[in-house]
Amino acid sequence: MRHRNLLKILSICSSVDFNGDEFKASVYEFMANGNLDKWLHQVGVGDHEPPEKHKNLKLIQRLDISIDVASALEYLHCGCESTIIHGDLKPSNVLLDDEMTAHIGDFGLAKIISTILSNMAQGPSNSVAIRGTIGYVAPEYGMDDMPSTLGDVYSFGILLLEMFTSKKPTNDMFKDHLNMHIFVKNALPERVMEIVDPYILLEHKTTRWLNDCMVSILRIGVACSMESPRDRLEMGSVISELHKIKNTYMNAG
Known part of the structure; x- marks a missing residue:
């Protein structure tokens, strides 16, 4: 597998650490800016800190990252040659x-x-479940449904x-009957600016095109995270819809 938006593995090794314990490791290309989770949810930066202390993603960066991730999934x-399911898509990955x-x-x-289908044909004793991470894993996986690409789509949403x-x-x-999907869906389209990341509002004045941009993006997220696959x-x-939104944003900006 080779794609510009997949983390590139450079080598694998088997060695002994400083305590004399054996270990195996995969060596990946270094990612200088860490993971997405740390950019979205910064720990230890107080509200009293000056703005430059906050490592905030610009709107165009969020769009580009969304397109990058979608492109990688579409490739998988x-x-x-065989359809590949990631199974644990989340910001820290x-x-x-x-x-x-x-x-x-x-x-x-x-x-x-193809491997899953082959294993299932051999008998029901083969476990092919993908557990994923709470909050991101598709609801059908909790009912022992077979992993599918649409499970990754849910996580992306x-x-x-x-x-x-x-x-x-x-x-x-x-909690109870409220989740991320329902929370956003209930705010669309009239109350969308009430739920977007405040840093997006600091970067841009609230205008009609910004409102329309946020509505379009969040509608994609809602459509991807529908309960039924x-x-x-x-x-x-x-990918096609995100590129349209990006082009509109670039022209409006």
């Missing part, structure tokens, strides 16, 4: 290089569909909503 789903280009990493849960609202899907406000978008359509 459609561009390889999105790494950013020195130019803020996004790379998907941590394929510990990745599954190749939640990640997209998190990127533009700055709220984690595990936020304490999400058959109601979700395909990644090819997601």
Whole structure:
């Protein structure tokens, strides 16, 4: 697998550490700007700190990262010899290089569909479940449904909503029957500016085009995170829509 938005593995090694214990390691390309989670949810930076202390993502950077991640998923789903499911997409598994280009990493849960189908044909004793991470994992996985590309689409939808609202899907406000998907869906379109990340509002004055831009982006996130897999978008359509939004943003800006 080779794609500009997949974390590149450089080598693997087996050695002994300073305590004399054996270990095995994968060596990946260094990502100078860390992971997306640390950019979205900074710990230890108080409100009293000057703005330059906050490492905030600009709106165009969030759009570019969204397109990067979507492109990587589309490649895994459609561009390889076998369809590949990542299985654990979340902000901490999105790494950013020195130019803020996004790379998907941590394929510990990745599954190749052809292998899964082969195993299932051999008997029901073979476990092919993908557990993922709470808040990002597709609801059908909790009912032992077979992993699918649409499970990755769900995770991408939640990640997209998190990127533009700055709220984690595990936020304490999400309980009982309220989750990230419903929270955003209920705000569209009239109250969209009430739920977007405040730093987006600091970067831009609230205008009609900004409102329309946020509505369009969050609608994609909602469409990707539908409860029923058959109601979700395909990644090819997601990429196309995100590029349209980016072009509109660049022309308006």
